[in-house]
Amino acid sequence: xxxxxxxxxxxxVSARLGLNLPGxxxxxSQRWDILVAAGCAGACVCFYALRRMLELAHENESxxxxxxxIREKRRDELQASRHWAAQINKLVEETQGCQPEVSHTSSxxxxxxxxxxxxxxxxxxxxxxxxxxxxxxVIKRQLTQSVKLVEAAAQTVIIGVCGMSCSGKSTVTKAVxxxxxxxxxxxxxxxxxxxxxxxxxxxxxxxxxxxxxxPDGRSYTWKSWDHPRCVDWKKLVTNxxxxxxxxAGICKYVIIEGFMLLEHPDILDRxxxxxxxxxxxxxxxxxxxxxxxxxxxGAIDAAGQEDYEFLATYAAVKHHxxxxxxxxxxxxxxxxxxxxxxxxxPGARTxxxxxxxxxxxxxxEFDWLYLYFEEVIxxxxxxxxxxxxxxxxxxxxxxxxxDGDQPLTVVQEATLQLMQTGDF
Numbered sequence: 001x002x003x004x005x006x007x008x009x010x011x012x013v014s015a016r017l018g019l020n021l022p023g024x025x026x027x028x029s030q031r032w033d034i035l036v037a038a039g040c041a042g043a044c045v046c047f048y049a050l051r052r053m054l055e056l057a058h059e060n061e062s063x064x065x066x067x068x069x070i071r072e073k074r075r076d077e078l079q080a081s082r083h084w085a086a087q088i089n090k091l092v093e094e095t096q097g098c099q100p101e102v103s104h105t106s107s108x109x110x111x112x113x114x115x116x117x118x119x120x121x122x123x124x125x126x127x128x129x130x131x132x133x134x135x136x137x138v139i140k141r142q143l144t145q146s147v148k149l150v151e152a153a154a155q156t157v158i159i160g161v162c163g164m165s166c167s168g169k170s171t172v173t174k175a176v177x178x179x180x181x182x183x184x185x186x187x188x189x190x191x192x193x194x195x196x197x198x199x200x201x202x203x204x205x206x207x208x209x210x211x212x213x214x215p216d217g218r219s220y221t222w223k224s225w226d227h228p229r230c231v232d233w234k235k236l237v238t239n240x241x242x243x244x245x246x247x248a249g250i251c252k253y254v255i256i257e258g259f260m261l262l263e264h265p266d267i268l269d270r271x272x273x274x275x276x277x278x279x280x281x282x283x284x285x286x287x288x289x290x291x292x293x294x295x296x297x298g299a300i301d302a303a304g305q306e307d308y309e310f311l312a313t314y315a316a317v318k319h320h321x322x323x324x325x326x327x328x329x330x331x332x333x334x335x336x337x338x339x340x341x342x343x344x345x346p347g348a349r350t351x352x353x354x355x356x357x358x359x360x361x362x363x364x365e366f367d368w369l370y371l372y373f374e375e376v377i378x379x380x381x382x383x384x385x386x387x388x389x390x391x392x393x394x395x396x397x398x399x400x401x402x403d404g405d406q407p408l409t410v411v412q413e414a415t416l417q418l419m420q421t422g423d424f
Contacts, residue, residue, distance in 0.1 A: 075245060156248045158240075158270055161257040162388070163277030164381040165226075166287035167404040168411045169257045170301075172277060175412040176255060179419060186252050189243050193258020196236035201225070205316045215375045218326065220319035222372060226380040228263045237266045244270065262387045271397060275418070276388045277411065279404035284381065285373050286341070286349045292369060296358035311368050314376075320368075327371035331364070339370055349405070 159176070163169050177188045200210055205223040211230050214221040224230070240256055247254055261267055262274070279287075295307035315323055331339050340363045343353040357363040392399045402414050 071246065156244070156251060157253050158244060158272045159253055159255045160261045160267070160271040160274045161255060161277070162259065162261040162274060162384070163404060164259055164279065164284060164384065165377065166284060166291060167277040167279045168402075168408050169259075169277060171408045171412055172275060172402070172415045173255055173257050175415045176253065176419065179416055180252055184252055188253050188255060189247050189251060191236075191240055191243055191254075191256040193231060193236060193256070193261065196232050196239065197225075197230055198232040201230050205312060205314060207316060209316075213376060218322075218375075220315060220322045220326070222376050223314050223316075224376050224380070225314070226259065226377055228260050231260065231264075233264050233266070237264070237270075240267065240270060259381075260384060262384070262391055268391075268396070274388075274391065274397060274399040275415070276399060276401045277404040278385060278388070278401055281378055282347070283349045283405045284378065285339075285370065286354060288373060288377070289340070289354055289366065289369065290350045290352045292366060293352065293354070293358050296361070309369065314368075314372050323368050323371060327367035328364070330371055330374065331367045336364065340364075 161169050161172050173190055177190070180186050180188050203209070207221065209223045211224040211227045212221045213224045213227070243254055256267070256271075261271070291301060292309045295301075295309055300306050311320055311323065337355070338347055340355045341348040342355040343351065348354070355363060357365060388399070388401070391397065392401070400418055402411055404411060406414070
């Protein structure tokens with residue numbers, strides 16, 4: 001019926017505009033009417049599509065506003081729960097001070113007992129409950145709700161996964177997320193320290209880089225990417241706290257992973273459990289080299305990053321010649337066959353042939369990377385491992401160490417075993 005109406009409308013328009021000129025055959029007029037009808041139909045379709053696009057844009061804005069309102073409501077609930085938790089503690093202290101028979105056991109310390117004792121003794125309290133003495137059900141309901149919120153938030157475990165580059169942090173994080181999704185059908189938020197590198201780290205390497213390091217007896221300097229000064233700690237702490245506030249009491253775990261997690265007290269204070277993955281020097285170097293060779297062939301790493309392994313990333317151009325000379329000497333002294341081992345030889349710690357360069361390149365073109373590994377990466381790794389030992393010895397928190405020299409599948413299984421035994 002719509003086509004008939006459009007056809008009739010087209011004929012009417014043609015007649016009104018005088019488009020049925022003398023000399024045109026009926027067939028020509030009919031074709032003209034069909035073209036006009038098709039044009040009208042196209043215009044209607046375009047109008048409907050434009051209208052629908054505007055409706056979808058409006059729905060998208062409404063959805064964004066709704067999400068923002070939910071997040072704001074969640075923040076308000078958490079703030080309210082903290083406020084009421086503080087008041088509960090105050091009421092408990094006042095109640096015990098006036099009525100010693102009230103104990104801290106769960107069987108006697110109930111909202112009803114707290115409420116009845118607090119109302120009777122609130123004359124000296126800075127937070128008086130007497131105006132609500134005739135509405136005990138309101139206060140009881142609020143106390144009960146607040147206790148539940150605080151208890152739920154306390155059940156969310158903040159896990160720190162730390163370890164040097166190529167130790168298997170992403171593998172462990174992935175294993176935890178998959179296991180929780182399988183067993184509890186829950187989402188596990190993850191924060192990556194690498195996403196909080198300071199803006200100054202994205203500038204070209206130069207003598208003005210704030211993380212420059214000059215090895216003893218060397219004329220060149222490295223731009224270190226493994227020093228605590230690389231991280232915008234304020235940004236990282238803010239992101240972690242926002243994530244905790246948003247998901248506390250909702251998600252079972254919140255994970256933050258990175259090499260230098262234990263280097264800042266504000267991060268350390270927020271962690272409930274630390275899983276440290278430690279690897280030996282040979283394994284660390286060969287895994288790093290293996291990843292670089294895969295980068296050069298177009299691969300991306302576990303975090304989704306593309307190739308960034310260029311000498312210009314780690315040193316100013318004017319130092320490149322000195323670095324090339326020093327790195328060649330270091331590799332010759334150590335033995336090129338041990339630095340770049342073929343596959344399946346006794347010293348090989350990966351399943352890749354590290355003696356062959358990618359795309360026809362000589363493997364010795366990566367001598368500079370071995371020098372950077374020796375003078376910067378492994379040096380900082382030893383500092384971090386010492387901090388892990390100190391935290392473990394002092395018993396500041398629950399901390400487990402996993403041997404990262406094992407195959408990544410074994411590391412995954414060890415992580416899942418810790419989850420099953422309830423260690424975190």
